[in-house]
Amino acid sequence: xxxIEIRALRKAFDGAEVLxxxxxxxxxxxxxSLVGPSGCGKSTLLRVIAGLEPQSSGEVRIxxxxxxxxxxxxxxxxxxxxxxxxYPHLSVFDNIAVPLRMKxxxxxxxxxFVGRLMPGRRRAERVIRDDVERVAEQLEISPLLKRKPGQLxxxxxxxxxxxxxxxxxxxxxxxDEPLSNLDAKLRVHMRAEIAQLHRQLKTTFIxxxxxQAEAMTMSxxxxxxxxxxxxxxxxxxAVYEDPCDIRVAEFVGTPKINAFPGRIRSDGRLEMLGHxxxxxxxxxxxxxxxxxxxxxxxxxxxxxxxxxxxxxxxxGSEAFVHIGSAGTDAPVVARVNDPGxxxxxxxxxGYGFAPxxxxxxxxxxxxxxxxxxxxxxRPRGMAVV
Amino acid sequence: MTPRARMLLWSAIRxxxxxxxxxVMLTPFxxxxxxxxxxxxxxxxxxxxxxxxxxxxxxxxxxxxVKADLWRYLLNGLIVTASIFGLxxxxxxxxxxxxxxxxxxxxxxxxxxVVFCILIPPxxxxxxxxxxxxxxxxxxxxxxxxxxxxxxxFGIFLxxxxxxxxxxxxxxxxxxxxxxxxxxxxxxxxxxxxxAVTAFGIFSVVAHWNxxxxxxxxxxxxxxxxxxxxVAHFRNNExxxxxxxxxxxxxxxxxxxxxAFLFAQRRFIEGITLTGIK
Ligand SMILES: Nc1ncnc2c1ncn2[C@@H]1O[C@H](COP(=O)(O)OP(=O)(O)OP(=O)(O)O)[C@@H](O)[C@H]1O
Ligand SMILES: [Mg+2]
Numbered sequence: 001x002x003x004i005e006i007r008a009l010r011k012a013f014d015g016a017e018v019l020x021x022x023x024x025x026x027x028x029x030x031x032x033s034l035v036g037p038s039g040c041g042k043s044t045l046l047r048v049i050a051g052l053e054p055q056s057s058g059e060v061r062i063x064x065x066x067x068x069x070x071x072x073x074x075x076x077x078x079x080x081x082x083x084x085x086x087y088p089h090l091s092v093f094d095n096i097a098v099p100l101r102m103k104x105x106x107x108x109x110x111x112x113f114v115g116r117l118m119p120g121r122r123r124a125e126r127v128i129r130d131d132v133e134r135v136a137e138q139l140e141i142s143p144l145l146k147r148k149p150g151q152l153x154x155x156x157x158x159x160x161x162x163x164x165x166x167x168x169x170x171x172x173x174x175x176d177e178p179l180s181n182l183d184a185k186l187r188v189h190m191r192a193e194i195a196q197l198h199r200q201l202k203t204t205f206i207x208x209x210x211x212q213a214e215a216m217t218m219s220x221x222x223x224x225x226x227x228x229x230x231x232x233x234x235x236x237x238a239v240y241e242d243p244c245d246i247r248v249a250e251f252v253g254t255p256k257i258n259a260f261p262g263r264i265r266s267d268g269r270l271e272m273l274g275h276x277x278x279x280x281x282x283x284x285x286x287x288x289x290x291x292x293x294x295x296x297x298x299x300x301x302x303x304x305x306x307x308x309x310x311x312x313x314x315x316g317s318e319a320f321v322h323i324g325s326a327g328t329d330a331p332v333v334a335r336v337n338d339p340g341x342x343x344x345x346x347x348x349x350g351y352g353f354a355p356x357x358x359x360x361x362x363x364x365x366x367x368x369x370x371x372x373x374x375x376x377x378r379p380r381g382m383a384v385v
Numbered sequence: 386m387t388p389r390a391r392m393l394l395w396s397a398i399r400x401x402x403x404x405x406x407x408x409v410m411l412t413p414f415x416x417x418x419x420x421x422x423x424x425x426x427x428x429x430x431x432x433x434x435x436x437x438x439x440x441x442x443x444x445x446x447x448x449x450x451v452k453a454d455l456w457r458y459l460l461n462g463l464i465v466t467a468s469i470f471g472l473x474x475x476x477x478x479x480x481x482x483x484x485x486x487x488x489x490x491x492x493x494x495x496x497x498x499v500v501f502c503i504l505i506p507p508x509x510x511x512x513x514x515x516x517x518x519x520x521x522x523x524x525x526x527x528x529x530x531x532x533x534x535x536x537x538x539f540g541i542f543l544x545x546x547x548x549x550x551x552x553x554x555x556x557x558x559x560x561x562x563x564x565x566x567x568x569x570x571x572x573x574x575x576x577x578x579x580x581a582v583t584a585f586g587i588f589s590v591v592a593h594w595n596x597x598x599x600x601x602x603x604x605x606x607x608x609x610x611x612x613x614x615x616v617a618h619f620r621n622n623e624x625x626x627x628x629x630x631x632x633x634x635x636x637x638x639x640x641x642x643x644x645a646f647l648f649a650q651r652r653f654i655e656g657i658t659l660t661g662i663k
Binding site (some may be wrong): 047050052071072073074077078079081082083084085087089090098099102103151164 | 405552554555557558559560561562564565573576
């Protein structure tokens, strides 16, 4: 149980700045996900919190106390690595027991041969055995305790790594992409298990992933990190519905959000592809990007935009239609809830979207607040005037 | 010629070449065994024969063990090679760990120096080392045989290359679990590096068991002599060299290596492919 505060944290490797001033408060018992594209500094941030890497400047506070200069093990955080990092020469039992032995036995008691002769050793070992077995039971790996990591499947190794983390009852858990080496099905399963584990332990979880679906489904809050900066921190729904930056909008959500080139007119109305939208803003006149999520795009013959179908992705329960149209660089993706009603490739389709679906961003990628002026009558679902 | 016949011919040529090579390598050993099995009179007879008319191996071995106290020399060899290897591991593993996994100023320069030191032949430093041991007053002791070899730059290099392949996450996990840096070397790196340590052990033990040059220089006392010096005992300029017992003694001193090889053949080959040295 711990609250972790990160203040103005910077980290540079050989002059290259990887973390550019990160501020974040992680509440006690919270499940927070750190997402971002590869190389944005997620692992680095996690390693600084863990104490494995010293920061260049800034501060990490755990439960109100500065953590600088405190050894990783003394911070009492547990970390689960992407590669699991199990000791290959030790059995599953010993792997899980290592943190306990390091904490509870003196150096002399741990020593080979002489250790066995120490008086307290036997009692301590018994307690350790009980703890390891309890954790193994909880994770359903009891039958594997005698095996070596090399004899386990990826999912089993994953559980052992989690077991090694929970057995010491740390103040917080740090996960660095723990599921990315698993196949898709197992990943979904483990996702649920880790979320369940969090509900059980009620400890602080910091979960790094570049898979935004993982972040959306498991966490209470998401912190989106891009290029060494935290761009947005909020609940999954807020980050998805209300992205504050076009990079967040583009990173969160699959398929990617549709972005159209647009303009803010002098009267505050938004204009795109020659159409004036039924959405207004107080932002000054100029270029902008107008983004709409695929599920908000509606195919309709009376839609005022149109294009030709270039690709279809039928997932069974839903389908995505890729529409190539003049004026957009990438095809526009629209979600169709009923795959039975798909247009043919090459067909010309009309499409549109409600003005509420518009997320507009200025030339710097910052969010522009848009409003939909109320109007008595408006063609349903169509944003275009 | 059909392709099948060509394959057969090629296979035959290959085997002939390999057999010839094996012959060249094995002849001295066969000659050694043959000579060790002959009585003195047959060794100096003018006709060449491999199989002795009179089998004298046991007599020669007996002479070797009685006259030269071979047990003592074998024990010396064991003490010296084991101490050298033990100390080499004690030095090389922490050094290699630091060079491979820790970040500190001047690490790359240090590593370049290690590589550079591999190029220096031991004979080049023999005289300064000899003088140093003289000043320390340890000439003609086990220490003189062991100390100069405790730091093996080859060992450091080999282990460092192996440690480079150990994932950083494993070390970080150990740090999170509360294992100290020295603890990481012995509890995490050593067990994962057993193949590399074995390979290094093979090179180290073979080199120092067979070393003739250095023991010859630093030793006077007979009771400290290592196996290769023991063989030289039978070379006697005044009374003439006694070849039968000499060859029998040579057989005895290479026996431990041959037996070890036969038992650990697979490890041996693994180790050599691991180092990329043939
Ligand atoms: N020890 C290091 N020395 C130098 N540069 C490093 C070091 N560790 C990380 N970096 C650099 O810092 C940047 C961020 O790395 P980091 O591992 O934090 O990315 P990440 O967000 O975890 O990416 P991924 O999703 O691929 O794991 C990268 O550009 C990387 O090259
Ligand atoms: Mg990473």
